[in-house]
Amino acid sequence: MLDKKMIEKLISTAIEQLNYSYTPYSDFKVGAALLAENGNIYKGCNIENAGYTPTNCAERTAFFKAVSEGVRGFQAICVVGGKSGVLTEFAPPCGVCRQVMMEFCNPDKFQIILAVSQEKYEIFTLRELLPLGFGPGNLE
Numbered sequence: 001m002l003d004k005k006m007i008e009k010l011i012s013t014a015i016e017q018l019n020y021s022y023t024p025y026s027d028f029k030v031g032a033a034l035l036a037e038n039g040n041i042y043k044g045c046n047i048e049n050a051g052y053t054p055t056n057c058a059e060r061t062a063f064f065k066a067v068s069e070g071v072r073g074f075q076a077i078c079v080v081g082g083k084s085g086v087l088t089e090f091a092p093p094c095g096v097c098r099q100v101m102m103e104f105c106n107p108d109k110f111q112i113i114l115a116v117s118q119e120k121y122e123i124f125t126l127r128e129l130l131p132l133g134f135g136p137g138n139l140e
């Protein structure tokens with residue numbers, strides 16, 4: 001289980017990442033902080049592209065940074081986002097990011113923290129956000 005201190009740290013780390021978000025097209029800034037099982041926190045922001053489809057979401061930036069360093073076990077991710085980096089409501093992960101989470105995370109254990117501030121957040125499991133998800137187990 002995540003303790004309050006860790007939740008606070010993940011929220012502040014995700015909010016810091018808004019500073020690096022590269023969004024010349026949408027101006028919708030997203031930050032993510034991914035807690036690995038080994039205790040490391042991998043940070044991510046969204047990175048847009050003039051070709052539009054190469055855009056990478058903040059969540060996938062964080063996951064791919066971790067996986068590219070050999071880390072494949074994860075406990076939780078915090079995601080924040082808003083127009084011009086102003087946080088007014090939750091920024092839930094897109095379907096593609098949920099699918100990437102499904103590849104590496106136990107859907108009943110992995111926690112997704114959607115936050116607007118240190119005071120306003122909600123925690124969901126991946127199973128709640130991706131019911132009946134298709135994952136590696138389906139190919140066994």
Ligand code: THU
Pocket residue numbers: 023026028029030045046047048055056057058059092093094097
């Ligand atoms: N975005 C994310 O970074 N994460 C999501 O899960 C949803 C969308 C980004 C992609 C794009 O840069 C901007 O938000 C608008 O879609």
